[in-house]
Amino acid sequence: MMNANVIVAFPKMEDAKAIKAVLTGMGYNVVGCATTGAHVLSLADRVEGGIVVCGYKLNDMVYQDLAEDLPRGFRMLLLASEKYWKERENAYGIVFTPMPLRRQQLADALAMILETQQLERRNRKNRMRSVEDQDVIGMAKELLMDKHDMTEDEAHHYLQKCSMDSGNSMVESARMVITIYG
Numbered sequence: 001m002m003n004a005n006v007i008v009a010f011p012k013m014e015d016a017k018a019i020k021a022v023l024t025g026m027g028y029n030v031v032g033c034a035t036t037g038a039h040v041l042s043l044a045d046r047v048e049g050g051i052v053v054c055g056y057k058l059n060d061m062v063y064q065d066l067a068e069d070l071p072r073g074f075r076m077l078l079l080a081s082e083k084y085w086k087e088r089e090n091a092y093g094i095v096f097t098p099m100p101l102r103r104q105q106l107a108d109a110l111a112m113i114l115e116t117q118q119l120e121r122r123n124r125k126n127r128m129r130s131v132e133d134q135d136v137i138g139m140a141k142e143l144l145m146d147k148h149d150m151t152e153d154e155a156h157h158y159l160q161k162c163s164m165d166s167g168n169s170m171v172e173s174a175r176m177v178i179t180i181y182g
Contacts, residue, residue, distance in 0.1 A: 004114055005050030007043045009034040009066070011059050019053060019079070026107060037061040041069055049073025051113055056080035067092040075113045079106075133171045140174035143181040 006028045010016040016033035023030050031050070032043040036059045040052055052074060054063055067076050076094045078085065085096045093116075097109045129137075137159065144155035162173040 003029055004110075004117070005047040006030045006110075007032055007034065007040055007050065007052045009037070009040045009052060009054035009058055011035055011055060011057060015055070022103065022106065023053070023110075026103075026110075028110070035059050037066040037069070040066060041071075044071050044074055049117065051075050051077055051110065053077045053079065053110075056084040063094070064092070067094055073117075075117060077106075077109050077113060129171070136171055136178065137174045139182075140177040143177055147181050 006023055008016045008020045008023065008030055010019070010033075013033060013035055016035065020030045020033050031047055032039075034040045034043060038060055040054070040058070044050070044052070049071075050073070052066070052070060054066065054076065056063055056078065058066065063076065063078050063080075070076065076092065078094050078096045079099055079101055080096070081099050085098070095109050095113055097105050140159060141152055141155040144150050144158055145152060148155075150158065159170055159173050159177065162168075162176070163170040166173060168176075
């Protein structure tokens with residue numbers, strides 16, 4: 001789970017490097033440190049999604065301007081005193097951790113962001129399924145609900161677990177259920 005790409009951005013490079021050292025020690029892949037939003041965006045263009053850990057203001061922009069410009073697949077963790085955080089509305093899903101920073105707060109915030117990103121990826125994948133595949137999954141759920149007195153949610157989780165355990169896609173697992181019970 002900690003293989004997420006992380007970019008650290010603070011107006012002072014020594015601050016960025018200090019946070020990078022903490023993150024690297026926690027097992028995160030820090031792809032770079034930056035002092036400007038432009039440099040963050042350049043680094044972000046080189047990787048497929050990740051997390052930007054930054055302070056309130058960089059040398060060329062504030063955090064919210066950077067959040068607006070981040071490529072899809074990136075989330076932001078803002079490390080700043082609460083007075084800066086309360087100044088702006090959180091329109092970009094920015095996660096805030098107050099300064100002074102505690103290691104456990106940082107770990108918890110990053111874990112929450114990673115979990116959110118995984119959920120978003122799964123939801124995107126579900127939306128990309130064809131109507132036929134959605135029908136197959138729906139049919140398998142109905143069979144599980146009828147044969148095993150499951151709720152729809154339980155049937156869905158059962159198909160997900162079968163899929164993960166077998167290494168098959170959810171549609172393939174649904175087809176197996178249909179073959180067995182259909």
